[in-house]
Amino acid sequence: MNDRLTVAHFDSIAPDYAGATGALDPLYDAIRGELAAVVAGxxxxxxxxxxxxxxxxxxxxxxxxxxxxxxxLARVPADVARVVADARDMSPFSDESFDAVLFSLSFHHVAAGTVAQAEAAQAAALAEAFRVLRPGGRLVLYEPVLSPVFFALERALFKPLMALFALAGVPPLYFRSRASLKRLADFDVILPRVSGWVDPLSGTFPSPLRLPVAIFPTRYELFIAVKPLG
Ligand SMILES: C[S@@+](CC[C@H](N)C(=O)[O-])C[C@H]1O[C@@H](n2cnc3c(N)ncnc32)[C@H](O)[C@@H]1O
Structure with missing residues (x-):
């Protein structure tokens, strides 16, 4: 597990992240309307x-x-409650505490050094999300999604790639394809119309670089599942 790297990485980019995410506004704008209905009240x-x-x-x-x-978390506005924890262990929260659980551009960061470990990490995070959701509540993922070909390539090269990342101090990342995410839960998939010029690394290494989102190797997709009643 490379959690230490994940924490160190995000602690170090935190001072610049929120400022740099102006470069991500087209991504957020594309789903604001959909999420209004999910979060209202x-x-x-x-x-x-x-x-x-x-x-x-x-x-x-x-x-x-x-x-x-x-x-x-230190950059989160004062009206938001904060908890330092890993998505794989939401034990600070009791069962059925929330009406909606959202991962926005964060689910692929729940990862580890091998495909099997990364898939176990993401499955654990989703299990925790469903545990803390009330029946009828919404689980929402907003993710950069790989095509089947890129997904197969990522899986084939994953272990050496993550080992190289770790050597360079970069935390593990595991991007999914739409089909592989749909195997994890009964998701409805929404394909937001995202356009404009966006930071290709989604603020991970905040920089002035912007590219048209249409040429990214990933597509941004919104996944919404409902926790069954009873
Ligand atoms: C790329 S940022 C996304 C931030 C924001 N949600 C957005 O849409 O711009 C990823 C966030 O996920 C957090 N994160 C990474 N791994 C995590 C984990 N295992 N559990 C909880 N949070 C994690 C990071 O610290 C960071 O705040």
């Missing part, structure tokens, strides 16, 4: 919020941020 848990919210917080009854990085 609801208790919302934002997992890995980084102090940036792709929805209008004032619509929600309450917003709580869970993040592995205390430095990222």
């Amino acid at each position: 609801k208790d919302v848990l934002d997992v890995g919020s980084g102090g940036v919210f792709p929805f209008n917080r004032r619509l929600a009854a309450s917003v709580t941020s869970l993040d592995v990085s205390a430095e990222m």
Whole structure:
């Protein structure tokens, strides 16, 4: 597990992240309308919020941020409750505490050094999300998604790639394809119309570089699943 790297990485970029995410506005704008309906009047848990919210917080009854990085959480506005924890272990929260759990551009950071470990990490995070959701509540993922070909390539090269990343101090990342995410839960998939010039690394290494989102190797997709009643 490379959690230490994840924490160190996000702690170090935290001072610049929220400022740099102006470069991500086209991504957030594309889903603001969809999320308004999900959060209105609801208790919302934002997992890995980084102090940036792709929805209008004032619509929600309450917003709580869970993040592995205390430095990222330090940038969360005062009206948001904060908890330092890993998405794989949401034990600070009781069962059925929230109406909506959101991972915005954070789910692929729940990862580890091998495909099997990364898939176990993401499955654990989703199990925790469903545990803390009330029946009828919404689980929402907003993710950069790989095509089947790029996904197969990522899986084939994953272990050496993550080993190289670790040597360079870069935390593990595991991007999914739409089909592989749909195997994890009964997701409805929404394909937001995203256009404009965006930071290709999604603020990970904040920089002035901007590219048209249409040429990215990933597509941004919104996944929403409902926790069954009873
Ligand atoms: C790229 S930022 C996304 C921030 C924001 N949600 C957005 O849409 O711009 C990823 C966030 O996920 C957090 N994170 C990474 N791994 C995590 C984990 N295992 N558990 C909880 N948070 C995690 C990071 O600290 C960071 O705040």
